[in-house]
Amino acid sequence: MSSTRTATLTLWFCLTCLVGFGMFVMKNKVQSLEKELAQINETIKDDVKTIHVLNAEWSHLNSPERLRELAAKHIALNPVQAEQIINYSALPFDYESDESNRRIAAQKNISNKAEQNRLKKMARAQR
Amino acid sequence: MIGKFFSHNNKNFYFPGQEIKLDKSFSFSRYSCESDPLAMCKNRMIFSMLMFLIVFSVIALRLFFVCLSGFGEVKTTIVADNDSFYALPENPIKRADILDRNGTIIATSLPTVNLYAVPSKIINPKKAAQKLAAILPDIRYEDILEKLSRKSSFVYIKRNLSPAQQYQINYLGIPGLDFENGEKRIYPHKNLFAQLIGTTNIDNVGISGMEKEFDKRLRESDIPLKLTIDAGLQDTIRRGLAEGIKKFSALGGVAILMDVNTAEVISMVSLPDYDPNRMFHVSDSALFNFATKGLYEPGSVLKVFNAALGLEKGNVKLTDRFDATKPIKLRYNVIKDYRGENRWLDLQEILIYSSNIGSAQIALKIGQEKQRAFLSSLGLFDPISDFEVAEKASPMLPRRWGESTTATVAYGYGVSVTPLHIITAFASIVNGGLYKTPTLLADNSTRETHRVVSENTSKKMRQLLRGVVVDGSGKRANVLGYEVAGKTGTANKLVNGKYIDKKVMTSFIGTFPASNPKYALLLMLDEPKATKETWGFVTSGWNTVPTAGKIISEIAPQLNVKANYDLDEMRKNRIIEASYER
Incomplete structure (x- = not known):
């Protein structure tokens, strides 16, 4: 047995061992990672379930019927009536004269341009 | 036999193990088994070494393969997203949620646990049943015992256990008792969407x-189903509606609100x-969804479509007048007015006073063919098959469509349709004349659209309907600021x-605001x-x-409709409301 051959064999043997060991370590690591992943997935599943339950509860607590009851009990608010809403364009301003079309429009609370023009004409005719 | 390689003939042993050591001076020519007194012992030893070698090599081999392949598969779904892969766990909730247009949950599934038994594995059914009955008060002891003594290999004891019961x-x-993951469908808003959403078994x-x-869709995909319904509204x-039903002791009622432009x-x-x-x-009656399955003769509400027909076909103008002084006598029936005006009426007055005679005259003037074609284009003759609920009804039509049918249909008798048919047809009249199949699904773009009346007719109809609410039977629905137009x-x-x-x-169909309709009720x-x-x-x-x-x-x-009113109207409204009250 020549020394070259011995050296080659030893090299190959060492390489095989190294690769084998490397693979073993890697495999081991992958396994532990996969275990961790499975655990995390399990936790995610649990969390998803919990979120689902909480969402359902949120929806239940937010049901309009319940909110209405609570609002009636704790705050003194009523449904909005149309006369509580006014257009900005219809707001009367003090610096305008009594007969200005804005005043008339404001009194009638009309935002419609055509209607305002009609009123404008009417005011002009009156004058 | 094999022991001969290790023979140390006529030699003295100085340290332990020397007797089995390989002898370099060994040669077969000088060897005989008989002369080696330790041959048997050596052979046995070699044999046991071999055995150990085999066993250990098997273990090593197995170890190697286990290293390579692992113990088993980890269940994951691989999802490709922008060329990167990541593993997602399966969604534990199998049935998708149903949401309203704002994302409020209408129907959802809760994870629960089911209890089942394998009766063959249960040693003492009586004792087990006793213990179970103490924990599950809603099931009788006898029932549990019967289930546990069955011959089968699987039986549900109770579904949807509470966590405390499970513990x-x-x-x-x-x-022999075991748990299984299950889920339960729940509806957090209770009665609010009862027949519309339906139930699961x-x-x-x-x-x-x-x-x-949507059973298949809800089971196959876990993306929530989004509807056009608004929970608050x-x-x-x-x-x-419930207040109205209670006040007038009605048997039931229906209300539908529709976006007239999208038919949602x-x-x-x-x-x-x-x-x-x-x-x-x-x-x-509680299970019955009248809105989509209930057929009824709509009565005067159909006069809206009759008037639209008259205007659209060009035979009737707003200024035309019809003789409503005396009842019309047809071959089979006589058409009378309820509290008639007994004078000549124009189209606006026919709708305001809801004159049967006038409406019948319009229909008879237009003719049967055109009337049928028009009502059919409004979808009143076919079931709305694309509408997304399981319960749908097909309209009931008369077997023969003669002169008297033409006259009676003009004021709403003779054909039975569902409330959904009526509001869809009404929306298409007031929205500018486009018929759209109604829908419950948000972002539903695959729907049939066709023109039923012209823009001009639609505009005239809105004026006429506004007149009914201002001066006619719909006065009390004239909500200040929202320009309601409609027909009773x-x-x-x-x-x-x-x-x-x-x-x-009794029904009322209305749209608001009349100048630019957005919603129909x-x-x-x-x-x-x-x-x-x-x-x-x-x-x-x-x-x-x-x-x-x-x-x-x-x-x-709530719908964000802009209020537009004048104070005179408000004053007038107050007087009207006061006059109705005692």
């Missing part, structure tokens, strides 16, 4: 409403209803082939009774109209 049963440690399979229609409308159904209520979470002793209808019910005066279906009451406040009347103007007015005044701000 207690687990703590009992009875072999114990195996989570949809059995009615949208749950049935649904609640407001349901409460308004924003709210759909049918009363009486039920709580889908507690399905015990639910009456048939009172239809006698057909009982055993006869129309009965006191039993009526249909309200219907089944058999409202006369009360003191209605002065003994049961017609629509006395019951559905004020109810609709109240509902519109509440939903219009």
